[in-house]
Amino acid sequence: MTLVQQIIADHARQARAEVGSIVEVEVDWIYAQDGNVPTIARLFELHGLHVGDTSRIRFVCDHSVLAPDRLMASRVKDAERFAARQGIEMVPVGSGISHLLAAEQQWFRPGRLVLGADSHTCTGGAFQSLALGMGATDIACAMAEGRTWLRVPETVRIELRGRPSRHASPKDVMLHILATNTPEAFLYRSIEWCGEWIESLNAEGAATVANMSVELGAKCCFVSAWQGCPSGMMRIDPDAEDGARKMVIQLDGLQPQFADGHAISTGRSIDKADREPVDCVFVGSCANSRLEDIGTVARLLRGRSIAPGLRLVVTPGTRNIHLQALQHGHVETLIAAGALVTPAGCGPCVGTQGHVPADGDLVVSTMNRNFLGRMGNPHARIVLVSPLVAAATALLGHIPSLAELEDLTLTDDVSPDHDRADQPERAS
Amino acid sequence: MMQLRARRISGAVSTDDILPARYKHASTNPDELAKHVFEYFVPPGFAPFAPGDCIIADSVFGIGSSREQAVSALMAAGVGALIGPAFGRIFYRNCWNLALPAIEADLNDCREGDLVQIDLAAGQIVCPGATVAFSPPPPLLLDVYRAGGLLRHVAAKKLSRQSLQSQGEGS
Incomplete structure (x- = not known):
């Protein structure tokens, strides 16, 4: 079974x-x-x-x-x-x-x-x-x-093979899969995610993959045991013979993606994006508001300022994440760069609290949905991206090209956990 | 047998499209919510719903958010059934839970305003252009529908259990 x-x-x-x-x-x-x-x-x-x-x-x-x-x-x-x-x-x-x-x-x-x-x-x-x-x-x-x-739903077992490019994250993988598959393949079904790339994820990445499975139409999903996962989780064998339908998706060389409003299925390489001026960047939501996501943004923004006239809203997913981001110096970095850091929660994702975009605004966001009017204004356009692309957009004022993203990350150590305050006991 | 008026809606429709989130956070009254159906997203050629309408979708209908209020708002607006090739999973449950039949069937030949006759138990839809068969809902969903929704169905089951017990005690 x-x-x-x-x-x-x-x-x-x-x-x-x-x-x-x-x-x-x-x-x-x-x-x-x-x-x-x-x-x-x-x-x-x-x-x-x-x-x-x-x-x-x-x-x-x-x-x-x-x-x-x-x-x-x-x-x-x-x-x-x-x-x-x-x-x-x-x-x-x-x-x-x-x-x-x-x-x-x-x-x-x-x-x-x-x-x-x-x-x-x-x-x-x-x-x-x-x-x-x-x-x-x-x-x-x-x-x-x-x-x-x-x-009892049918199961589709998706084996992810290969590795995305250096700057592509689990969010980019999900935007790519959403763009290259129709929801009819997953509607009402259970998805089992497996393969080497899945097994190399941390808690944050695994949660992003699981979170956006509903965008594929799935009833539920299961992620194979990942790095440091709780005991009791099992490795999902891509070759198990238990009646599941099998599917292989190649990730090799996958580039950072953007999905333009108002459909989740429009993901493609950021190199295809126009350099339109962006009015608002939102980092948050249940797709991407974890410590690693906020750390990624803070590392890129350190010592820099966001583009003039642009609003950057950062909403940590939980109070604990907010406190840890403070201890790591991320919040200080974000505020110094010009970000609005809000209390933990869903933030502006569903238009049930601010910031609500203005008529004609172009919003670049780490949310999981870009339905028309999602953020409370049907006259704003919402583009979905990863936290890294959101941070680069906030600095440049437009969605970065691959070359621009490479330039911005050149001087940064983008690998996680290289912060000045990484000692967990610092706040005590 | 239900007799309803066909209201064609084209393209994939999300529950955000049916009812923007802010309204379900502002009110729990379906009559109030019904005023905001398709407020942000207006399907091409859409005129407001009236009692006796049946939504005929040509793509997946009700994807996205779990908001049951999208269903209760459609019902308050007059929608009596939905027919479409596929439904968002949570939306589908929500429909049957509120006794609004959601029927998986392609009804391409049916035109706007046509009379649509639905026989749920037999699994048959008749409209001027076509007769279409569908898999009748499983017995549980039919029971829920006939009881007037999941919570009424559960309450009725509980009552019948209690009356069986009291009969048992009396004998």
Whole structure:
């Protein structure tokens, strides 16, 4: 059986889980964010529901950390009141993005079945949890019953071969795969990511790959054991014979990518980008807001200033990441270069808190989606890139060519962990 | 048998397109949310929905965000069913959970405004141009649909279990 079949069978207390069958499963963990908790609260009231086991449920406020208006502030308050009434722990506001907290606080564990009221819950695949995004009714039902229903999906096992070029990151790999495959190949399916490049990733890279699997249309994903992964994670064998459909994708020489608005499937080499003036750069979101991402940006910006008139917004994924970025000197570097560093959370990704781009703005962002109006303004264009390309864009005022990116990184040591303050105990 | 009016929508549609995020963060009232359906992204030639409409999509419909509010807003706007080649996975669940049939079928010959007759249990769609067969929803989804949604279905199941138990105690 594939990983998804094994986990579903375990949670259905069955020996097997046949592809295509509908199975009732026990749920290990549930979390929900501030955009959906108010609707869940409404459903509880409407249907007279009662929570089963509150110890396995967490609420997170990450989308409207600094509520931008009266209505959103009041919905966050609804969420807080509902949590208090039901005795459910609401993680303190400003703690960070739910999916990154799920990793930090080990809600994601190998073999666990986790439901999140957000589509990027699939990030849990980096820890080999069966982590499924669901809507308010599904989450409300699971909160009350401790169970849910699943259709056992087919599995596509993707083996990544070769190595991308020096400046290409896991984000670039995902933008490339999104551009060269149609979602129909992955819709409703489970993706197992494997191969040497996958096994060489760290936690940050594995999480980016898992996070953007939903953009491929996948139901869930599993990343093969990576460098320093938690115990209990297994190596996914590209050649295993268990009924999974197999696919090989070559990464050799892959260059940094950009995906222009308003489709995720438009990724191509940054050498193809026009040198249009960029108005705003955003570094953040559940795709790219981890310490390594912020470190990459800070290293490029050190001793430099962002382009005149450009806004650079940096939103660390969690409060812990923000604190570590402070200890490493990254935040100081970013602010000195002209960046706006905001409290941890989703930042401006969904237009439910600032900065909202102006009409006609060109935004270059490390987010995972560039749907029309994503950041709260349908008259702004959003281009998706990696943290390194975002940093270079902030310096130059346009998307860099490969030569410009090479020039900018020439004097920098772009390898991680070469900072002046790398001693973990520094702040104590 | 459902009788609805065909409303063709062309191209891939995300849940961000159906309902921008800010509105679901501002209100939990579907009637309020319905005012903002397709506010940022207006499908070519789109006129507002009316009660009795059936969305006929020609590409994947409802990809992206988990927001169930995209479904409740469409329902409040009058949409009674969706037919399309494929649906976003979470959107598909959300539809059935709220008792809005989402049917995987290609209905290329159906024109805007045509009368569409849907027989869910038999797996058949009839419109002036064509008769199309589809795989009927599995029994669980049909039960959920007939109960008026997942939460009503679960409540009904619980009630029937309780009444069985009390009958057992009484005998």
